[in-house]
Amino acid sequence: MKCPFCFNSDDKVADSRVSKDGRSTRRKRQCNVCGKRFTTIETIVVSSPLIIKKDGRRESFDRQKILNGLIKACEKRQVPYQNIEEIIQSVEKWIEETNLKEVKSDDIGKFVLGKLKNIDAISYVRFASVYLSFKDINELYENVSELIKKQS
Ligand SMILES: [Zn+2]
Incomplete structure (x- = not known):
């Protein structure tokens, strides 16, 4: 030095x-x-894996993209920014620990949802509707009612 x-x-x-x-x-x-x-x-420098999108295309891991998605999902909800930041950090940690060269965007979406589930139900549904791309309203309903069951 x-x-x-x-x-x-x-x-x-x-x-x-x-x-x-x-x-x-x-x-x-x-x-x-x-x-x-x-x-x-x-x-520690996190080596970023490639993200496999639904159509099979690869792109580099973009923290900002997930952050933007989360901010949008949590818009006008009482979710402190700190929580959003923590989710992103746990995604990065998870990626680092699994040490995969490629990660499906679906898997990242599900991981984020797993965290968001315990924070805010509305934000969860919003994020899920973008990331899980439900086939129809029934699939969305099933997913949400499952969540409600778990919470009550
Ligand atoms: Zn000197």
Whole structure:
């Protein structure tokens, strides 16, 4: 690592600390040439898999796309942004853990729905109607009544 003050790359690590969630490490470094201190952060880089769409086309994983879909589904509902962010993070974590090279967009949709189910029923139905693309109203009804049964 190049020293930001004198640009020499001779330094020693004075302290190294893993973050609470275990996903990044902070290192306090001291330049061996000018003696100044600086900090570096090392984080995990998520390797994004390809998403297989319903028609078989592949596209790269797009966090923003899921986020937009969720924001739309939760529009005017009392779902804190924090919850939406947590869903996205759990999707990323799930993808990272399964370590698949390709993931079906359906599977991502279902995963998100599994989380959304416990947060807000209306948002769930909205998201489901986009992601599960129900054949007709009966299929949608079956899905929703199942949810209602589970909640009561
Ligand atoms: Zn230096």
